[in-house]
Amino acid sequence: MASSESAEPVARRVTMRDVAQLAGVDVAVVSKMLSGDASLSVRAETRERVQRAVAQLDYRPNYAARSLRRSRADAFGLIVPDFHNSVYSGIIDGAQEAAHAMNFALLTVSADRTGAEGAQFTDLFGNGTIDGLLVAGSAQADELVRLFRRSGTPVLSVNGRIPGLDRYVILDDFSAAQQAVRHLVELGHTRIGYISGPRDLDTSSRRLDGFTSAMREAGLTVPMSYVAHADYTPRGGYHAMRTLLQLENPPKAVLAANVSSALGAMSAAYAENVSVPNDLSLISIHDVDLAEYASPPLTVVRMPIQEMGRQAVQLLAEKTASEAIERVVDAPLELIERQSTSRART
Amino acid sequence: MASSESAEPVARRVTMRDVAQLAGVDVAVVSKMLSGDASLSVRAETRERVQRAVAQLDYRPNYAARSLRRSRADAFGLIVPDFHNSVYSGIIDGAQEAAHAMNFALLTVSADRTGAEGAQFTDLFGNGTIDGLLVAGSAQADELVRLFRRSGTPVLSVNGRIPGLDRYVILDDFSAAQQAVRHLVELGHTRIGYISGPRDLDTSSRRLDGFTSAMREAGLTVPMSYVAHADYTPRGGYHAMRTLLQLENPPKAVLAANVSSALGAMSAAYAENVSVPNDLSLISIHDVDLAEYASPPLTVVRMPIQEMGRQAVQLLAEKTASEAIERVVDAPLELIERQSTSRART
DNA sequence: GAATTCCAATCAAACGGTTGAGCAAACTGC
DNA sequence: GCAGTTTGCTCAACCGTTTGATTGGAATTC
Structure with missing residues (x-):
């Protein structure tokens, strides 16, 4: 014994x-x-x-042993502000696809649910758990970038630029807004309003620029009151639309900066008995399954969101930590005409 | 030198x-x-x-070193079929919250996007990367369970039972459907239809049971034709609703098994010029931000989805790998009455 | 036939923590 | 003043791979 x-x-x-x-x-x-x-x-x-x-x-x-010995994790981290927003779902999808294709794991974390002082992320991520970090949406971006800079982990911003970081992958938000306006203009609209995203978000300001630029290009004026600031949420879109509808001379066509706010806007129109598209044309940037099944189905400029996620991962893998990455995804935008827009009544 | x-x-x-x-x-x-x-x-x-x-x-x-020595990863895996479905977003939210609260990482992966033979998951997960696995929705569940059984990784099914696995956390889907029907009955409805989820999904069959049981309880008959099988998607809900509306004697009230299919159903009603709630009352199980901003806002029985995610992680952490876990989350369901349901016209 | 190259492996030192055993000094009790 | 305990540390093996250095023998060269 x-x-x-x-x-x-x-x-x-x-x-x-x-x-x-x-x-x-x-x-x-x-x-x-x-x-x-x-x-x-x-x-x-x-x-x-x-x-x-x-x-x-x-x-x-054994993953840990290999990772210890090779001192790399074969994993990337991805921080999103929110799992419920389909923009981020799209980014996650694309990123995951690209990551798995190269046998990398993808560790996705949402920022707002975690209590979310940056320190928590460095605990989760900063100890060799990941070889690189993708930050989508700029939730606490500055702090994160600072923290990860120190740790030597390469950081890449997705769908938005972060001040002081020359590494990002974005979409051509400017063109998207421009195309949406052009569509409305082609339909004969002149009284065109805009429901914007949050003031401090990068995508948001580029879309606003695209909007105003296209309006100018069409020779149309944009009254201050025609630009309503919302926050990319249905609730925000709802209130923004109510504000627009209460104007003395409300717009006859509205571009909403994303689908969520467009759906809120549509709900507001419904509540005010304003018929879409008869009394109001509504168009939006982005796409979600649900846009197709809104009542009425929503006309939209589709953005290559998944492609952005894919490219982000690929760039993170290819480029060195110090190299600048300033990529505008050049996959084509696509106008999907459904039933929320109609010709202006003369 | x-x-x-x-x-x-x-x-x-x-x-x-x-x-x-x-x-x-x-x-x-x-x-x-x-x-x-x-x-x-x-x-x-x-x-x-x-x-x-x-x-x-x-x-x-260094995470790898610690993990190697202690032979545990302080991480759980979570497999969902889809990031775009807000049920899974809710589960992820809840699971992430609970995991981070105990300083565990959560490695979330969607199944359908990955190419997704189970083997890929064991490569991602089976090498000591995670201490336990949550499977939400039964995508390839059987194969996964088999694979992970061998590897000794504890598996727990979330929001659905998997044949041969006595470890699951589910919601009281039966009661949810029951409550929804009761609400319609209280409003005086008798011609009540049902848009079901996929036939082979566990939640789906429990909701169907709740529906038929509540109908029987109310003394109402359920014509075969009043139960339309869809697949939890807007598209499915759309087509199911069209089918129902084309009946000779269509239902005046419909319970949709989830919000996505309800939105599709609403879109079909819109397309057919059937007014909700005047001509048709529509109620649904679950909740999403968007339900509130549908046109009209959708009446719903809210499920404690995040709580399910939380409890799943906690149980995975507490219980041993061999112990059976058969939990029905007992947080209260909540009927949220909005504008898609109205009293039956006599 | 000695020297060199090649083949098919083996050896052993990392990687960065964790953890039980061990040990000197200081402290206790009587 | 001495045995016994406690305090505050140090030692060293180990977790499972990776990887450059090494080796014994067979094949090739000259």
């Missing part, structure tokens, strides 16, 4: 040593084989024995 | 050894101090020196 080496009750995790033993080789052979090390040469017969052992034991490399 | 130990250009990651050295103690002291090991006793003065060193060097423990 002195030493009871035999009766081990609990099944230990199977390690590389087990595989090596079963195959009758050194662990180094197994390691190099599995990681495709070109400097290794093995006889076909040996290679086969190792493969059989791996299969038989259902061996999987 | 033989050995140039001095000019080290690149800033090495700061390790515990650096901290120990600066504080003039052994690494063991630092380790035990930082992990709050009770068996350690240190003089206040020493403790302070260590703390200063940690702060000065901005030291953060």
